[in-house]
Amino acid sequence: MIQEIVKYGNPVLRAKGKKVEKIDDELRALAADMLETMYDASGVGLAAQQIGRALQLTVIDVSDAENRPSRMWIGGEEVDPKEHMPLILINPELELSSEQEAGNEGCLSFPEVTAEISRSTTVKVNAKDLEGNPIEFEAAGLLGRVVQHEADHLNGILFIDRMSSATKVSLAGKLKRLAAESKP
Numbered sequence: 001m002i003q004e005i006v007k008y009g010n011p012v013l014r015a016k017g018k019k020v021e022k023i024d025d026e027l028r029a030l031a032a033d034m035l036e037t038m039y040d041a042s043g044v045g046l047a048a049q050q051i052g053r054a055l056q057l058t059v060i061d062v063s064d065a066e067n068r069p070s071r072m073w074i075g076g077e078e079v080d081p082k083e084h085m086p087l088i089l090i091n092p093e094l095e096l097s098s099e100q101e102a103g104n105e106g107c108l109s110f111p112e113v114t115a116e117i118s119r120s121t122t123v124k125v126n127a128k129d130l131e132g133n134p135i136e137f138e139a140a141g142l143l144g145r146v147v148q149h150e151a152d153h154l155n156g157i158l159f160i161d162r163m164s165s166a167t168k169v170s171l172a173g174k175l176k177r178l179a180a181e182s183k184p
């Protein structure tokens, strides 16, 4: 079922997600709702916080982002990211490269806001899937960026926290309006 996406200003976006202890039907239903909600909003990633649940669970699908390439490695071998989408990541843990690059980002919880954000060029991910099996991969390009953006959500961190102060100043009015509209 498509859920309403929580917008900036709602405190759940600042809540650190609880670790998932049990993968049951309720969690599977939640992940299915998140995928449906993400596709409906034409997003490439969605965190549980964005539908009001502070949990370590995120869904990602970069297959339709034709103009922004992604790279993915499993066990050191490069694979086609499309063959591994959608990704459903439970309790993800990230290892970030020290090298960073800037890139454009948006967020479904911040309609009409985009900004250049610096992120690690590559990221190593350890997580569990919906069967409870470990998932381990490396990502770069758009996928690397999305994984970092979503993992931030799971810890209550938002992309505005990573904007340059000049960008934040230029968006201040927009953000204030957004927060005022979405106060629960």
Ligand SMILES: [Zn+2]
Binding pocket: 106, 107, 108, 109, 149, 153
């Ligand atoms: Zn976001």
